[in-house]
Amino acid sequence: MRQKIISTYRREGISSVVKKAHYRISYYLIRFFERSSFEETHWQEIKGKYKGKRVFLLGNGPSLNETPLYMLRDEYVICFNRFYIMRERLNWVPNFYMCVDDLVLQDLAPEVKEIIKDMELAFFPDRHFRNKNFKKILPNLPKMFWMKPIFGRGFSIDLPKVYQGGSVIYEGMQVMNYLGFDEVILLGVDMNFKMHRTAKTIGNVRGTNITSQDDDDPNHFDPRYFGKNRSYHQPKAHVLDNIVKNLDYLGENLGKYDVNITNAGFGSKVKSFPRKEFFSLFNKTSDEIKDIFDKLMMEKGGKNSAQFEAVYPFVKTKDELNLVDGLTSFYTTKDYGLKIVGNKVHAYLALGPFEEKYYFLLRSNKI
Secondary structure, eight states, X not given: OHHHHHHHHHHHOHHHHHHHHHHHHHHHHHHHHOOOOHHHXXXXXXXXXXXXXXXXXXXXXXXXXXXXXXXXXXXXXXXXXXXXXXXXXXXXXXXXXXXXXXXXHHHHXXXXXXXXTTOSEEEEESEETTTEETXXXXXXXXXXXXXXXXXXXXXXXXXXXXXXXXXXXXXXXXXXXXXXXXXXXXXXXXXXXXXXXXXXXXXXXXXXXXEOXXXXXXXXXXXXXXXXXXXXXXXXXXXXXXXXXXXXXXXXXHHHHTOOEEEOOSSOOOOSSOBOOGGGGSOOOHXXXXXXXXXXXXXXXXXXXXXXXXXXXXXXXXXXXXXXXXXXXXXXXXXXXXXHGGGSTTTEEEEEEETTEEEEEEOSSOO
């Protein structure tokens, strides 16, 4: 604790130390005097409910664009924060939703009811340690479960108490374990963050609170994710270091907590958990995978992949793209598709990758 206080002082100054101390003391006092409530009984209703199943936990890193998410149609999935932007590119809905960051949740509060309307369960902190009472800000729906964040390093099996890990995925893993899932499979947990240079700092100029000035988020699957006027936290080195330390702690104690977590993400830098190859998770033939993808293509554009390729041009260079850009749908190589997907989200719906190709469906109206 002493070292943490010293580090905060060096990074952000004495005012930040005082403010954080005030938040923490206030939070402890509120927790100390609060009474037992309906939440504990509510949580008991879902304990172990999904025993024998597996769940995919989706981080929101750029590698989700490389991930054949259409393969998850009949799987259990938990998503976070602004994953809902991805839903237009899918023909399935995640089962579970969670958001814990105070800035992000404050932004999303008016949208929460719409975000979770088709999901089974949703999880939020009842009170954030930065003095925000989300039970007074968010709607209170039967499918919503309130978590009680606690300090320190650990992995809770006594929910609604959850340890904070610096990333929402840490709370997500605790909740999925509580629900009884036999395996939690990570996708899109890249840990390959860059500083968001164009974002504007909120409050203490040496702190991490920022607001984006444009749709240019460099750290997620879509530049609109933390796009214009969205607030969140700058991924500074000490923030990332805290996340890694918590993930490493859990990875070293999987047996202690009797939890099974694997990482099947593409290009993930997370080394805390055993790795698995994505397609090895599915007992599907190439024809069955094609059928799954073609169902997505039909639902989104009215043509399967072969029909699409018979009608629309194949492009593989910038010059070729310039000839058709904004005028027609097209398809391209997986590698080129991954390079341009972020720049084309306003004009195109990107589907894939499938068989080393990416398909771009022209929107009827730019967004």
